[in-house]
Amino acid sequence: MDCCNIIRGSALLPKRPCSSSSSSLSDSQFLSNLKLPICKRQNPIKQRLLIRNACNFDPNDLPFLPEKYFKEEAIGAEYGEGFETFRHDGPLKVDVDFLNDKLQEGFLKRIRYAMKPDEAFGLIFSWDNVLADTRALKLNAWKQLATEEGRKIPEDAGTQRLMLYAGPDHVLNKILQWEKSETDVDLLKLRLSQLYHENLLKLDRPLEGVEEWLEAVSTARIPCAVVSSLDRINMVETLERMGIKKYFQAIVSEEDGMEAIAHRFLSAAVKLDRKPSKCVVFEDDPRGVTAAHNCTMMAVALIGAHPAYELVQADLAVANFSELSVINLRRLFAHKGSDFMDLQKQVVEKTPPKRKLTIDTIF
Secondary structure, three states: OEHHHHHHHOOOOOOOOOOOOOOOOOHHHHHHHOOOOEOOOOOHHHHHHHHHHHHOOOHHHOOOOHHHHOOOOEOOOOOOOOEEEEEOOEEEEEOHHHHHHHOOOOHHHHHHHHHOHHHHOEEEEEOEOOOEOHHHHHHHHHHHHHHHOOOOOOOOHHHHHHHHHOOHHHHHHHHOOOOOOHHHHHHHHHHHHHHHHHHHOOOOOOOOOHHHHHHHHHHOOOOEEEEOOOOHHHHHHHHHHHOOHHHOOEEEOHHHOOOEHHHHHHHHHHHHOOOHHHEEEEEOOHHHHHHHHHOOOEEEEEOOOOOHHHOOOOOEEEOOHHHOOHHHHHHHOOOOHHHOOOOOOOOOOOOOOOOOOOOOOOO
16 A cells, blocks of 8 residues: 555544745645655554654654554564664674574673572563553454444454454454445544554553562562553553553564564563573463564463463463562573472382392302
8 A cells, every 4th residue: 555545545644744934835745746665564564654754743643553553463483583673784684593692691790690590581571461451442442433333343252352363454344244445444444543542541550460560570670671562652651651661671662663573572682681581471362472482482471361271382371460479480490381380299219129139050
């Protein structure tokens, strides 16, 4: 889809900034002279940044892109590959093995971590359904959109779950089966994202046990990062309203340009200055657990959005953060798996009976 068509076709987009200069162009001249390359649908992050840089919109008035909030991201790093960053001497490809090697602790850090082993870890929190209940925000946005369109959302839990984890095109065309043209579907998607953004601005408290857990790991001086597809302004403002921004030393947001879940985790490890194999990811989605393991990270899954049997790949699964303690992190890296809290029976091996040796002597 061409970016210019987006600007002409949507009434939800902000107006062009006014200029007091005598050489300012009219709206028609502004749009006709604006030449943007074609932005592919599958890369909404670059599309959004391109619109921002080319059109010089105020960041608070950026158009609402539906792929920003309602999309299924790729897992990433299936074979250890990472992302590409840029340096003064050219592009640099960063993968899992590269980071595990380059982020090795130096001599002084090894001494420090030997005395305080908890500080060697890095904690990475997914934003959706881990720090905040974004499922309720998304479902409420769908219900508001249906009310505006004079329709109803199915009440069965199975359908609503599909709506939360599928793309907006699939939901509108296949699940809800609203007969709309392509233009109407695009407008509905934009309105859906706008409703979600309005609900996001009202969010002022984290999930149960989050603040207490962050306080515990902060006392242990374990650095934390949060990863999200939100832009940095909205992410920081929301964390401040929830009162938990002070606990995070790093934020991975839309501006970082990561296109997969695993790439966000790797970017967070770089910002925390911790090698991926020393990081713990807190996720609620099996895809996020897989992405963490692809990055050689440990994964702690929160049961809720997905049942426990779908999270068996996680190194540890808990109902909420109140079940965790810092000692759990140490035991994760002691390779005891997710069953270290279960009662263990000491196994006593039975020694085989001794054989009587007889010596036959021939005289």
